[in-house]
Amino acid sequence: MARHVVAPVAELPPGSRKFITIDDRPIAVFNVNGEFFGLMNRCPHQGAALCEGPLIGLAQSSDPGTIEYTKLGEIIRCPWHGWEFDIRTGQSYCDPRRFRVKAYAAHVEPGATVVKGPYVAETLSVSVESDYVVVDL
Amino acid sequence: MNMQFRPGAAPDAPGSIKTAIADCDIHPARKGGLKDLYPWMAKRWHEHLEIYGKHPYQGMMEGPPYPKAQPNASRRDAYPPEGGQQGSSLSFMQQQHLDPNNVALGILCPLQTGQGIRNQDLSAALATAVNEWQIAEWTSKDSRLKGSIVVANEDGPAAAAEIRKWAGNKNFVQVLLLSRNVEPLGQRRYWPIYDAAAEAGLPVGIHAFGFGGNPITASGWPSYYIEEMVGHSQCQQTALASLVLEGVFERHPGLKMVMIEAGFGWAPSLSWRLDKSWERMRSEVPHVKRPPSEYIRDHIYWTTQPMEDPESRQHLFDVIDWVGWDKLLFATDYPHWDFDDPSRVLPPGVSDGNRQAFYLDNARKLYGIA
Numbered sequence: 157m158a159r160h161v162v163a164p165v166a167e168l169p170p171g172s173r174k175f176i177t178i179d180d181r182p183i184a185v186f187n188v189n190g191e192f193f194g195l196m197n198r199c200p201h202q203g204a205a206l207c208e209g210p211l212i213g214l215a216q217s218s219d220p221g222t223i224e225y226t227k228l229g230e231i232i233r234c235p236w237h238g239w240e241f242d243i244r245t246g247q248s249y250c251d252p253r254r255f256r257v258k259a260y261a262a263h264v265e266p267g268a269t270v271v272k273g274p275y276v277a278e279t280l281s282v283s284v285e286s287d288y289v290v291v292d293l
Numbered sequence: 294m295n296m297q298f299r300p301g302a303a304p305d306a307p308g309s310i311k312t313a314i315a316d317c318d319i320h321p322a323r324k325g326g327l328k329d330l331y332p333w334m335a336k337r338w339h340e341h342l343e344i345y346g347k348h349p350y351q352g353m354m355e356g357p358p359y360p361k362a363q364p365n366a367s368r369r370d371a372y373p374p375e376g377g378q379q380g381s382s383l384s385f386m387q388q389q390h391l392d393p394n395n396v397a398l399g400i401l402c403p404l405q406t407g408q409g410i411r412n413q414d415l416s417a418a419l420a421t422a423v424n425e426w427q428i429a430e431w432t433s434k435d436s437r438l439k440g441s442i443v444v445a446n447e448d449g450p451a452a453a454a455e456i457r458k459w460a461g462n463k464n465f466v467q468v469l470l471l472s473r474n475v476e477p478l479g480q481r482r483y484w485p486i487y488d489a490a491a492e493a494g495l496p497v498g499i500h501a502f503g504f505g506g507n508p509i510t511a512s513g514w515p516s517y518y519i520e521e522m523v524g525h526s527q528c529q530q531t532a533l534a535s536l537v538l539e540g541v542f543e544r545h546p547g548l549k550m551v552m553i554e555a556g557f558g559w560a561p562s563l564s565w566r567l568d569k570s571w572e573r574m575r576s577e578v579p580h581v582k583r584p585p586s587e588y589i590r591d592h593i594y595w596t597t598q599p600m601e602d603p604e605s606r607q608h609l610f611d612v613i614d615w616v617g618w619d620k621l622l623f624a625t626d627y628p629h630w631d632f633d634d635p636s637r638v639l640p641p642g643v644s645d646g647n648r649q650a651f652y653l654d655n656a657r658k659l660y661g662i663a
Contacts, residue, residue: 202634208370235369236632238362 158293165264165287168192173207178293185262185289186211186243188229193243194260194291195232200248204236206257212240214249261292312649313397314635315656316390317596318500318553318624319438321401321431322365322380330422332429338418347410347419350475350506357502358509359518363630371628379628383434390627391437394635397653398662399438400466400624401427402500402553406443408471409504416445420455424465432464439660441469441498449485456486460493466660467496472525472555473503478532479539491545496594496659499532500553501525522631529555530563533589537567540580542588549659550593554626557595558603561615564589590617594659596624597651598633606640618647622656 160178162185168174173186175197182197184207199206214227231240231249240249246259267286323329327347331339351358363369365378371389373382380386391399403426407419420443427440442465444452459465468490476482478499490497502525508514509524511531529552542548567585575581581588595616603609613621625632639648657663 202632202637204368204634205370210369235363236630238630 160291160293161265161270162194162262162289162291165289168289175207178291181293183260183291183293185291187289188243192262192264192289194262195241195243195246196258196260198257199234199236199239200255200257201234201237201239204234206232206234206239206241209233209235211243214240214242263290264288265290311395312652313395314623314652315398315400316394316396316625316627316635317400317551317622317656318402318598318626319386319390319399320380320627320629321383321386321403321427322378322628323426324377324381327419329430330419330426333422333425334418338415341415347407347415348412349410349504351409351504358514359521361630362518366630367628368630368632383431386627387435390625391435394625396437398656398660399435400498400656400660401431401438401440402469402498403427403441403443404500404502408443408446409474413445413448413451417448417451417455420445420452424455424459428464439466439662440464441467442495443469444486446470446486446503447475447482449482453485453489456489456493456495460489460495465495466662467498467551468493469498469500471503472499472501472528472532473507473509474505475507476505477535477539479535479537479541481539484541484544487541487545487548491548494547496549496551498551498553499529499555501529501555503528525554526556526559530559533593534563534567534585537585537588538578538581540578542592543580543582548592551596551622551659552593553596553624554598556599556601557597557616557621558601558612560589560593560595561612590620594620594622594655596622597638598624598626599631600633600638606642609640610642618650619655621651622659623652 162176163174168185168187170187170189173184175182175184177183184195184197186193188211195207197205197207210233211229212231212233213225213229214231216224227242230243232243233240241247241257244259246257248255264287267288270288270290327342367379371379373385375382390396403423406423407416410416423443424440432438432440442456442459444455446452456468468486470478470486487497509521510527515521515524533552536542536550564586571581571585601609601612623635625635635652639651
């Protein structure tokens with residue numbers, strides 16, 4: 157498993173996302189309320205750029221007329237057909253058996269740790285004073 | 294190496310189809326709304342539109358009765374970089390769809406054209422302008438694209454005149470109607486349209502949707518958009534049954550029609566029911582001389598999107614065997630949100646000949662494109 161430095165934390169404020177390609181894989185990294193998530197940017201249904209869709213909540217119902225709306229901002233909705241996936245796990249709520257999108261662990265590491273490696277960050281210059289978003293691949 | 298992904302572009306998976314395809318349902322949009330059509334409309338209509346607007350058959354509102362699941366019912370990744378709504382930029386359509394998907398023939402199906410409004414003179418003026426606009430903005434700029442003749446659907450004589458005006462013009466390959474009109478499509482008020490299309494040797498495409506003032510279902514207005522989505526196939530069935538039972542195909546033995554964006558999985562079951570009833574009630578419709586299924590098989594083509602997607606691929610193949618591999622026309626519905634990607638729609642197990650027919654040859658043959 158390689159660890160990839162994606163961006164300085166300051167570049168990914170809450171509510172933002174960054175699109176990157178690692179080892180030919182299109183990946184998006186999200187900051188949702190200070191938590192970081194990595195997700196394959198390709199919908200397993202028909203291949204659209206999944207992570208260009210909006211982040212919504214999860215609507216569920218135990219009975220007609222009752223709606224529980226949870227996981228606010230944690231469900232990615234595909235820009236084509238609207239398939240929904242949990243950005244924490246990549247799980248589909250319509251067809252979890254057949255469809256899952258690859259989720260990658262993303263977290264923050266201090267620059268002091270990052271410069272020691274082993275990390276891949278050819279396009280970023282890393283300084284010990286900053287914190288960085290790191291994705292495990 | 295980490296690199297910034299190009300925003301707005303699709304990743305590499307879709308659009309990697311190698312063989313040329315026909316896309317028989319592309320929706321070109323207008324950048325500036327109805328004003329884009331003004332160059333081809335008399336000044337009288339500019340002012341009429343600004344003072345009175347369009348007055349649809351459908352009550353109380355101008356737009357579609359159900360909110361769509363994505364903005365403008367279109368893919369969120371299809372906004373042109375220069376602005377405007379999805380489908381309004383030829384260059385971006387080329388870059389995002391026509392080039393990467395290897396579209397050799399694209400059939401334009403303009404929507405929001407003035408079909409289904411009550412002022413018949415305005416409907417006819419808008420239809421003419423939309424036809425001119427298709428040539429000026431699309432077909433003259435990209436020879437892969439072919440237009441559909443839009444007509445004032447509720448005014449048979451005006452519609453027929455519009456078709457005759459364009460007959461023989463190579464920019465157009467079909468006449469376009471929508472499935473939901475004031476009356477079922479086989480009825481005589483619409484016959485001038487079929488007469489003129491047959492005379493011009495043009496197929497008639499019948500696209501799902503329409504604004505005839507009737508609910509999407511035969512039992513009233515449903516609550517949800519998902520009911521409208523599946524309701525299109527029900528509306529298409531009533532339109533097709535009407536066309537068969539009113540004798541339109543008996544009157545025009547050479548006329549072809551295309552069922553656009555309404556599915557085809559229901560074709561066998563509708564045909565079986567029609568045939569069974571016809572055997573018992575033939576004398577009610579003596580002008581229907583053959584079993585209804587024969588007219589349907591002989592006259593009807595089906596665009597594929599949204600492709601039927603049963604759990605078992607054999608069920609799909611069984612339906613296609615009934616419909617005919619020579620009657621399916623691949624379509625994406627670009628830029629709409631329920632787009633079908635050409636590399637993903639057909640399951641494995643299809644012969645090369647059938648694939649070629651499905652993706653390209655049937656459309657070329659039907660639309661007379663070499």
